Amino acid sequence: MARPTPETRAAYPHPHPTPTRWADNDVYGHVNNVTYYAYFDTAVNTYLASRGALDLREGEVIGLVVETGCAFFAPAAFPETLSVGVRVAHLGRSSVRYELAVFREGEDAACAQGHFVHVYVSRETRRPTELPDVFRAALEDLRVG
Template sequence: MSRPTPLPRDAFRAFVPLQTRWADNDEYGHMNNATYMSLFDTALSLWQLQNGLAIRGPEALRFLVVENGCHYFEEIGFPDQLEAGLRLGHLGNSSYRMDIGLFRNGAPTPAAQGFFAQVLVDQSSKPTPIPDAPRTILSTLL
């Protein structure tokens, strides 16, 4: 399996500051693997809220994660200051892929880089086209 090269900071279009917590560390003194996905999810959710995309309530669109992943390049742990860089890797008819890099303490390349692929579904969980307004907002990260 080939190892991907981390993307540089300027490949990302938006940044969300995140703080590691003492509880994020595992027995080895670095961040627990499950915490990476939680940070990716938090960064994406904060960006959505900051850009007018409701994530809860009757006006929220129902995006389901259908695939995710993470590549680790260097250790992260408390008390590292993080910036989550976001960029849109793909925008389809009913789906998108958000690439997320975790930059620790102002570094030029991410310590970890992951993604979420999400599909918009209707009330019966069938894929449905992304409406124009959220599509335009998501496109700002292309």
């Protein structure tokens, strides 16, 4: 598989400001790779909650991550405020492929970019379920391609 090249902010319709924290840095002085996944999860779920699609405590539908990946291009470190760009590359009946990119202040090229796939399931049965209309509407606004 060919290594991806960094994309630009314009490729991601929803920016999510993400301040780094002291604990995000590792012993090498930059944000640890696993922390980027938390940034991705936070950006997507904050967006969904802001659109009324995600009800963390009472919602009938929850998203389970079934696939994820990330490519790193340049380091970020505390104290920086990053921006996590969010887009939807595929919107299925019960699944969504989110693509995300992390941008440092003042830089147009991503320092990291990745993806994850959510399969939305019934909170009660844990079986795949069709995305509710409010989810689909929110996700359509992020769809590219």
